[in-house]
Amino acid sequence: xxxxxxxxxxxxxxxxxxxxxxxxxxxxxxxxxxxxxxxxxxxxxxxxxxxxxxxxxxxxxxxxxxxxxxxxxxxxxxxxxxxxxxxxxxxxxxxxxxxxxxxxxxxxxxxxxxxxxxxxxxxxxxxxxxxxxxxxxxxxxxxxxxxxxxxxxxxxxxxxxxxxxxxxxxxxxxxxxxxxxxxxxxxxxxxxxxxxxxxxxxxxxxxxxxxxxxxxxxxxxxxxxxxxxxxxx
Amino acid sequence: xxxxxxxxxxxxxxxxxxxxxxxxxxxxxxxxxxxxxxxxxxxxxxxxxxxxxxxxxxxxxxxxxxxxxxxxxxxxxxxxxxxxxxxxxxxxxxxxxxxxxxxxxxxxxxxxxxxxxxxxxxxxxxxxxxxxxxxxxxxxxxxxxxxxxxxxxxxxxxxxxxxxxxxxxxxxxxxxxxxxxxxxxxxxxxxxxxxxxxxxxxxxxxxxxxxxxxxxxxxxxxxxxxxxxxxxxxxxxxxxxxxxxxxxxxxxxxxxxxxxxxxxxxxxxxxxxxxxxxxxxxxxxxxxxxxxxxxxxxxxxxxxxxxxxxxxxxxxxxxxxxxxxxxxxxxxxxxxxxxxxxxxxxxxxxxxxxxxxxxxxxxxxxxxxxxxxxxxxxxxxxxxxxxxxxxxxxxxxxxxxxxxxxxxxxxxxxxxxxxxxxxxxxxxx
Numbered sequence: 001x002x003x004x005x006x007x008x009x010x011x012x013x014x015x016x017x018x019x020x021x022x023x024x025x026x027x028x029x030x031x032x033x034x035x036x037x038x039x040x041x042x043x044x045x046x047x048x049x050x051x052x053x054x055x056x057x058x059x060x061x062x063x064x065x066x067x068x069x070x071x072x073x074x075x076x077x078x079x080x081x082x083x084x085x086x087x088x089x090x091x092x093x094x095x096x097x098x099x100x101x102x103x104x105x106x107x108x109x110x111x112x113x114x115x116x117x118x119x120x121x122x123x124x125x126x127x128x129x130x131x132x133x134x135x136x137x138x139x140x141x142x143x144x145x146x147x148x149x150x151x152x153x154x155x156x157x158x159x160x161x162x163x164x165x166x167x168x169x170x171x172x173x174x175x176x177x178x179x180x181x182x183x184x185x186x187x188x189x190x191x192x193x194x195x196x197x198x199x200x201x202x203x204x205x206x207x208x209x210x211x212x213x214x215x216x217x218x219x220x221x222x223x224x225x226x227x228x229x230x231x232x233x
Numbered sequence: 234x235x236x237x238x239x240x241x242x243x244x245x246x247x248x249x250x251x252x253x254x255x256x257x258x259x260x261x262x263x264x265x266x267x268x269x270x271x272x273x274x275x276x277x278x279x280x281x282x283x284x285x286x287x288x289x290x291x292x293x294x295x296x297x298x299x300x301x302x303x304x305x306x307x308x309x310x311x312x313x314x315x316x317x318x319x320x321x322x323x324x325x326x327x328x329x330x331x332x333x334x335x336x337x338x339x340x341x342x343x344x345x346x347x348x349x350x351x352x353x354x355x356x357x358x359x360x361x362x363x364x365x366x367x368x369x370x371x372x373x374x375x376x377x378x379x380x381x382x383x384x385x386x387x388x389x390x391x392x393x394x395x396x397x398x399x400x401x402x403x404x405x406x407x408x409x410x411x412x413x414x415x416x417x418x419x420x421x422x423x424x425x426x427x428x429x430x431x432x433x434x435x436x437x438x439x440x441x442x443x444x445x446x447x448x449x450x451x452x453x454x455x456x457x458x459x460x461x462x463x464x465x466x467x468x469x470x471x472x473x474x475x476x477x478x479x480x481x482x483x484x485x486x487x488x489x490x491x492x493x494x495x496x497x498x499x500x501x502x503x504x505x506x507x508x509x510x511x512x513x514x515x516x517x518x519x520x521x522x523x524x525x526x527x528x529x530x531x532x533x534x535x536x537x538x539x540x541x542x543x544x545x546x547x548x549x550x551x552x553x554x555x556x557x558x559x560x561x562x563x564x565x566x567x568x569x570x571x572x573x574x575x576x577x578x579x580x581x582x583x584x585x586x587x588x589x590x591x592x593x594x595x596x597x598x599x600x601x602x603x604x605x606x607x608x609x610x611x612x613x614x615x616x617x618x619x620x621x622x623x624x625x626x627x628x629x630x631x632x633x634x635x636x637x638x639x640x641x642x643x644x645x646x647x648x649x650x651x652x653x654x655x656x657x658x659x660x661x662x
Contacts, residue, residue, distance in 0.1 A: 040335040043346040113596065115419050124583050126419040126571065129596045134456055138474065141452025142598055148448035150605035224422035224566060225595040227604055 061117065067165025067177075075169075082176050083164045085209050086199065090159035090180065093232060098140040101232070105133055106202050106210035111232055113216040122213070128221060129232065136232075143230060150230060156185045157231075161197070174201040174209070180216075182233055191226060193233055195219045236660045240653050243628045244621045247614040249656075250428040256562040263543060263659045264289030267494075268374070268381040268394045270545050270556050271295045271305055273416040273572070275378065276322070281340060284322045287558045287566075288384060293370060294318055295380060296325070298340050305370035305382040306342045317367065329367065342367035377402045378413060397637070398496035401539035404549035407531040408515075408581075409574035410522035414552060421569040421595050427607035429543065429559040432567065433652060435603060436538050436546040437499040439484040439643040440626070442477045445606055449598045450478025470587035472504055474598060487537070487643030493636050495542030495655030497648055500535045505550055511580035518577065542655055551585040553593060563611050569593045624649045 070076035085104075092101040105111070112122040113129040122130050131139065143151050160181045167175040175198070182193045195218040201209045216233055239246040239255075249255055269288045276284050277297040284295045285308060292308040294317070308316045310331040317329040317338070328345050329338045337345040344365040353359050370382035374391040379402050381391050392399065406412050425432060435441065443450065453474030460467040490498040506512055519528035539547045544557040553571040560566055571589045573582050592599045614622070627645035631638050640647040 039348065040330070043335060043337065043348050115421075124579070124586065126417055126586065126594075127590050128421075128594050130590050134460070135591075138449070138453045138456050138471075139598060141455060142449045145448035145452060148602070149445065150601045152605075224424055226424045227426075228423060228601050229596040230601050 065167075067167065068169060078169055078174070079164070079166060081209070082166065082174060082201065085201070086161050086164060086176070086178055086197070089211075089214075090161050094157050094159055098144070098231075102133060102136045102140065104211050105136070105214075106204065106212055107133070109133055109211050109213070111136065111211075111214050111216075113218065113221065113233065115221055117217050122215075128218070128229070129216070131232075139231070153187045154185065155230075158183045159233075172203050173212075174203070175199070176201065180233070186227065193218055193220060193229075195221070195233075236657060240657045242650065243625050244623050245653055247620055247622060249653075250430060250611065250614045250622070251562055253562055256428075256559070258660060260289040260559070262662065263656070264559070265291060265384045266388060267543075267659070268372075268383045268391050270541070271373075271380045271382050273378055273414070273570070274303060274375060274380060275414075275416045276418070277303060279324065281324045281326050282322075283318060283325055285318055285320070288370070288382060289559075291384065292316060293382065294329075295382075296340055299327070303373065303375065303380050304341055305373045305380070307368040307370075309367065310336055311344075311365055311367060312336045338367050342369050377406045394494060395541065396494065396496065397490075397492050398494075398498075398539055398541050400498070400534075400536070401541060401545075401547035401549050401554075404531070404534055404536055404539070405547070405552055405572065405574075407523075408519070408550070408552075408577065410518040410576040412522075413575040414572040415575055417571050417573060419571075421593065423567050423569065423595055423600070423604070425565040425567055425604060425607055426563060427565060427604075427611040428562055429557045429565045430652070430656075431607040431610055432546070432555075432557060432565065433495075433540060433543060434649045435607070436540055437489055437497050437648040438646075439487055439489070439499060439501075440481065441603075441606075443479055443481060443484065445602045446477035446599055448602070449474055450476070453598075454478055466507075468587075469504070469507065469584060470591060473588050473591060476504075477599065481644070485642050485644045489640055489643060489645065489648050491638040491640075491647055491651035493655065495540075495652040497540045497542070497651060499537045499643070499648075501537035501643075502535045503537065503550055505584075506532060511578060511584070514578050515581045522576075542652055548588070551588045552582075553585065553589055555593070563615075624653075 068075075070079050089101065089104055092104070109132070110122055111129055111131045112127060114122070114125060114127050119125045119127075142148055161178055163177075163179040165177050167177060178197045178199075180195060180197055184191045184193065195216060198213075198215040198217070199211060200213040202212045204210055218233065234246065234248060239249050265288065271286045271288070271293070272284050272295055276282075277295060280297050280299045280301070282297045286293050286295050286305075294306050294308045296304055296306065298304055308318055310317055310333065312331065312334060315331055315333045317331055318325065319332070325340070327340065329340075331337070335346075335348050339345050344360050347353060347360060347365070350360065358365060370384055371386045372383040374381055376391060376395060376399055388394075406414055453471055457467045457471035457475045460471065488500045490500070506516075516528065516532060519531060522528070523531065534550070536549055539549060541547065545554060547554040552574060553569070556568045556570070558566040558568065569589075571585065571593075591597070624646040627640055627642045627647065628650070630642060630645060631640055631647045631650070633639075638647055638651050
């Protein structure tokens with residue numbers, strides 16, 4: 001075994017004057033100028049006609065616009081009302097009040113989590129969730145059953161909802177987008193889900209808002225799922 | 234322990250699920266030798282389209298060639314080993330180009346250009362050396378559009394390997410009036426925290442549904458009953474869920490057929506022929522394409538799942554499949570695909586889509602409880618609470634004819650016994 005020298009280090013051998021000359025500046029590497037080819041292009045000039053990388057911008061996504069600005073106090077009230085509604089939606093999920101959450105939807109209400117942001121129709125599309133109120137009732141019945149085995153471990157969620165931007169407002173219908181972050185505890189592990197909500201809200205004759213469509217685009221919807229989702233996000 | 238000591242006709246030792254050395258041996262002796270499913274030809278339609286796929290521990294690329302054939306290559310640059318594609322799928326144009334030093338390769342893996350090729354003159358790494366190209370899978374073959382590869386030259390052909398289990402692909406394709414399916418380009422991936430064998434055993438385990446899935450079956454049955462009372466009938470997709478709560482006796486009346494190589498079929502008629510206009514339209518198309526007799530043969534097949542051991546569970550009547558990619562003794566990636574029947578009505582697709590969305594999506598109301606079972610199973614087997622896993626149900630009741638094992642009981646653990654017979658043959662070969 002080599003011992004680490006504890007005394008003075010040994011002198012580095014002198015490379016002599018040739019070494020000094022070797023270090024003299026002869027070649028200057030400069031960036032390719034003008035139309036000259038880069039190294040890679042010189043052997044593969046077209047660099048192969050291939051599609052843009054999946055991570056860059058494979059899908060053309062809509063340019064986001066700022067939400068409608070409240071100019072009157074009545075408009076500000078609508079903004080606040082919608083915000084409170086979205087917070088309530090998330091809190092009902094986090095507090096496991098399934099029926100109260102389902103009751104937020106109107107009779108034709110749909111909860112939809114597509115796989116990809118390009119999808120536009122909830123029916124006939126491969127989806128993560130695609131549920132009307134009857135299907136919601138089945139899911140609620142499942143997790144409420146005493147022998148829903150996968151519900152036995154400690155399980156909690158926590159949603160944050162923000163970036164609430166009104167897209168259109170009329171007396172009967174409001175379109176609003178927002179962003180969410182959900183942390184989920186299951187056994188002793190925490191998972192993260194995040195993404196965009198798009199709500200179509202209907203104002204009924206009673207003046208109350210109801211959900212016609214809750215569209216949930218998760219930013220990690222196409223990633224590998226470590227276990228599955230048992231309840232709506 | 235030796236393999237011979239781990240597997241007995243009626244039970245297996247827990248090590249086959251938990252031991253790293255066993256897992257490594259499985260990768261070497263089973264997964265990296267046998268025919269492994271890569272994907273469907275329609276996943277790579279155009280020249281240069283590729284899909285990254287794992288065979289055993291090997292990162293591979295399935296890629297469409299200029300001559301329209303499909304090739305399977307190792308995802309590795311022969312220069313310094315860097316992977317040539319870094320994402321799951323895409324189009325690579327006319328060549329693979331390494332992101333490190335710009336070595337490039339034709340779509341069949343042969344070398345196209347080496348930068349500063351002069352620097353290699355006089356070395357053994359010149360372009361006439363085949364090692365300068367990307368290594369190919371030893372064998373690639375397909376059956377009705379489903380592509381498989383084997384990483385060794387010897388062994389049975391793909392059709393010999395599939396044997397009667399090829400009905401998985403026949404049954405799916407025959408339901409199309411032109412005999413072909415096309416992939417829907419969405420792949421759900423769900424990680425299982427359990428050994429791959431848990432999934433393969435579970436798929437033909439007809440006793441577990443009414444236990445494991447009772448919460449969903451009962452809840453769906455309640456809603457289905459109410460809809461029937463209100464409207465006279467309920468859409469088929471309620472039945473997909475409510476049927477999981479059927480009685481033990483009903484499941485026991487179903488039959489399993491167990492083939493060489495560990496493949497198998499769980500029979501069961503899914504009630505897919507209601508006399509509604511959509512179903513009748515589809516059936517009429519098949520009669521027109523194949524004649525009444527053959528159409529009836531195709532439509533009356535009783536298949537719930539077909540297993541292609543050790544990695545594929547095909548639900549052919551609903552055009553979907555799940556494929557396993559083992560990662561560790563206690564970790565298995567599953568890939569979930571579904572298909573369209575070419576030339577069949579949109580309604581037929583939508584009917585199968587409901588199953589994909591409700592049962593196979595990452596928000597599944599069925600597999601949530603399966604995954605829980607398998608993870609708890611894995612933890613249980615890692616304990617010292619016992620050494621053996623029991624496969625005794627209806628042991629002694631098996632009937633073997635020409636290498637195919639039948640049982641008169643759908644709930645028989647003959648399924649697992651047959652899988653381990655194949656497993657032992659692979660491991661001792």
